[in-house]
Amino acid sequence: MPYGFTSKILKVDLSTENVEIKKFDESFYRKFLGGRALALYFLLKELKPNVDPFSPENRLIFATGVATGIPLPGMNRYCVAAKSPLTNTFGESYAGGFFGPELKFAGFDAVVIEGKAEEPVYLWIHDGEVEIKKATHVWGQKTKKATETIRREVKDLRARVAAIGPAGEKLVRFANILHDMKYANGRCGLGAVMGSKNLKAIAVRGTQKLEFADKEKIVELAKWAAKAIKDMPGPHSRWKYGTAAVLLPLNELGLLPTRNFLDGEFEYAEQISGEKMAETILIGRKGCYGCGIMCKRIVRGKHPYETDPDYGGPEYETLAAFGSLCGVSDLNAISYANMLCNAYGLDTISTGVTIAFAMECYENKILTKEDLNGLELKFGNADAVVKLVEMIAKREGIGDILAEGVMRASKKIGRGAEKFAIHVKGKEVPMHEPRGKKSLAIAYATSPCGADHMQSAHDTLFERDVKKILPLGVFKPLDGTYLGSEKVRMFMYLNMWWSLFDCLGVCKFVVTPHPVAVFSISQLRDVVKAATGWDITIWEMLKTGERAITMARCFNIREGFTKNDDTLPERFFEPLRSGSMKGEKISKKEFENALKLFYEMMGWNLETGVPTEAKLYELDIGWISNFLKQVK
């Protein structure tokens, strides 16, 4: 048994109620490390091409990584993956919190689910055992009620419950999965996949201890990390203002997505800032398993938008998506929209972008009051935003169309609505402006799961950040608006590095080059070595990151995606309307050159975007090559 893992993977077929426990050898774990790569292994090996994401054949995978459950800051994340109903690509979404570690304490590195239950069910996984339990009585419930009911039923109030809300049940294409009502596997519509399987929730509880190869080293690292977090200078700490700490600086830089990405600056930014939240509705802070950074918010919104603190509080992404992007300056309304998303099980980013899309349609008279149940959907109308969230979750009125995401909704609406649909491969663009952080242009275009901000550290890297990535090579700070070869190289390295985090189950906040990073690149290697006992190197680790990127790309190619799908919405090729970056745009030529360079750097064919056979063999996943040949 490799240290740091449970060495058991749980396979559940909801159609047959068949349950199987699979064991793999150490080289399997070493090659994939967990999370993203592990999930892709099953998706590539088991899922047939061109399956409808809502078909029982789709796989839904909950995968921890080697780091998940190590008692150190940020070592608590897990991946949920499936073929995404939002994008038809590889779908993935990560959460921290407590579910991942608990799954390992319950004896499993991962759960691979297929089939569809005849009637709603939930899984109860506890200390090496699994039960498929009826969920008809919790079906239709919001996440809090469902979670509480299930906890009572399994007679363990400390069970961690990852549940979908009504939105997932209704197959909203950007429905998410929440555990403990506030830790979201937010993106790619994986909650809808769960809904399509009639799976309301997974409850886990475990008391098994993870064995590590070098416990003393982990204790030493824990002490070191505790002090490092304590010593963090105030402004860099995510404790004080949470992820929202970045909102005002981004606004200052002219990079706060505003009014559906028309503007780079929001005149009411202060009112939706982390600072404002701390002064007004913040009533607590929360961290994830083993982590003292405490970046999570607990809020209580005020009249007329009272909120339930059990649903947590808005992140930066949520504040921007429901705030600046919709032109909304009412922090209480935003918190309320956030609570609705967590209660109904909706991704706040996609929901906000979808509403902002509808707003721009309204402002351009493509949607009218009649289309909108009488809503006056101007930018800035907070009440309308709140109303629309609920309509989307319930698929009521226009909500039924918007629940399909901006790509499908814009096609259905027609009349030129497509140009207001800010997405890549069907996934709504998150709250990071590629026109001023241009590595995001490549990130969004090439991310295997559509527009995603978690594929790489963003740019505008300052000297201090650049020093932190020195262990990967010699780098120098590059301007955010630059999109030449050095930017592509930096992106490629950080892309592999971040992909590695998604295999390991490590939070991107605690590792360099994030400004609040606790661990250096070399320390992350020490962590993995201490956990597993492997004399592993950053070379091998980064290659796993690259392996996962390549596997994901092969998955998409098998699904029919080509390099023509590696695009950006037209909006980003047009100048920003306001803010300090006013006038800045992405040059199509620069973008195309950057893409080509990136393909070649990654060992992808320039004409087709398909990873070369040699690259697959080099990454020790030659079997995918045979398999791609069959598909073509």
Next chain:
Amino acid sequence: MPYGFTSKILKVDLSTENVEIKKFDESFYRKFLGGRALALYFLLKELKPNVDPFSPENRLIFATGVATGIPLPGMNRYCVAAKSPLTNTFGESYAGGFFGPELKFAGFDAVVIEGKAEEPVYLWIHDGEVEIKKATHVWGQKTKKATETIRREVKDLRARVAAIGPAGEKLVRFANILHDMKYANGRCGLGAVMGSKNLKAIAVRGTQKLEFADKEKIVELAKWAAKAIKDMPGPHSRWKYGTAAVLLPLNELGLLPTRNFLDGEFEYAEQISGEKMAETILIGRKGCYGCGIMCKRIVRGKHPYETDPDYGGPEYETLAAFGSLCGVSDLNAISYANMLCNAYGLDTISTGVTIAFAMECYENKILTKEDLNGLELKFGNADAVVKLVEMIAKREGIGDILAEGVMRASKKIGRGAEKFAIHVKGKEVPMHEPRGKKSLAIAYATSPCGADHMQSAHDTLFERDVKKILPLGVFKPLDGTYLGSEKVRMFMYLNMWWSLFDCLGVCKFVVTPHPVAVFSISQLRDVVKAATGWDITIWEMLKTGERAITMARCFNIREGFTKNDDTLPERFFEPLRSGSMKGEKISKKEFENALKLFYEMMGWNLETGVPTEAKLYELDIGWISNFLKQVK
């Protein structure tokens, strides 16, 4: 100043007698690390394309690496590089011994020499200073006499003297450079480049201390290494039998190059073995700076082949080249031939292969007694071998033609002699049989300096060796005769790893996966970190290895080499005539497929073999791209 370096590079123009000391910033040292990569930097930046290797414009570079001079086993090597007169490619050759560390103690990381002295000179480098001194009186002298004369003149008997012998002066295309008469920068004819510049020797002496970032860690590693060497099991130790320890096992495997690569087994192998040497002529063992492995031999050959112990003793390569490859079983004669090579300054491998070539020509009546000053040049004629070494060194009779190396000699001789010329790109194939260690097929064909056995660990990797390269990825043992995708991957990784050693100045014997390895992959990183203080990773280090390979390839492309030059002698596509591998050959199709895979893995264009622009940018040597464009 970066720790571990002197930060000074000495530039000497022998034509103008201009001397310059250059300083580079820390990022330069970090990007190139030294040795191979550093030398290539100067060759690419300073040398114009298509210069005659014997022209004054050629650069001759002595380059240490970051590890050179660290008081640890195997940290003593340095690179000599130039455009090679043997191959017209990048020429490189490494030596251990004491010269490299001494150069650093004298205050210089490297010496870059250009121009041609009007009359013979030598350089005297001591504690930060350099003098160009007349050498007319030592010109023509064998290495021992020249070394002794120079030491007396500079009034320092502890000066390290790297000298050429008469062969280098006479521009024998495989003349070498020897320091202290026995540590050879053997291959690629760099001694002839030195001769072409009228440079007889470089004497160095230094008393400066190298500063390291973490002296305690180095002391700790030194203690650890001393014990590790002490604990090495006998059979794996190179102390007992030197490099010749591999001779009998290779013969057993059918992989001892015999009779110009016709045979894989030599019936008199025992008589030329390390074991036999230890029983007969061995009178001492010697190590390099800081190294307790003591792989070097000191011998005293017996009548009629008395030898001078100051010239050391034969390595495995020499024993096989003058022994089995020429069918010679007389250890005394081989030792004598070895001494002649060290006295005249000849590469023992190229000399032996050239003589074996002439022998096969003789056996096939392409050369006759008349051509050979009456020598009966049958395989096995030890006396004739000894005679020919001297004739080559002095360019006497047939020796004048053979002094050009087998490629040129075979063309000159004609009459079908080409098929007996076992070389790649003009460099004679060393004593490792690619038909049974098939990764060598790719190594020989793609090595930037022609057939070379130091570009990668050879294959037939056993379980124990494979475990040692685990820190780079998951590997499994592969049969020596296998030449598929997994072999190509393993070769690629080891190729980068060994290229890194040549940048660092580390002996390949002390690092994994060599059977007598002292240091693991991770420990090598610890060494570099302790020396420099950089939080460097194996990723960055291996990328430097890859960078150097890529720079060397670009150098060759600029000189007009194409993928058509990445070939093997026909002999290796024909079956081995004897031994346990009898009948084994390289399949042309497998070889071509392997080459293609390797190109693609390395980011080289499949059609042209030229590194892609993206690869150059990825390796942070984009400037070479502009420069290749100009050349094309």
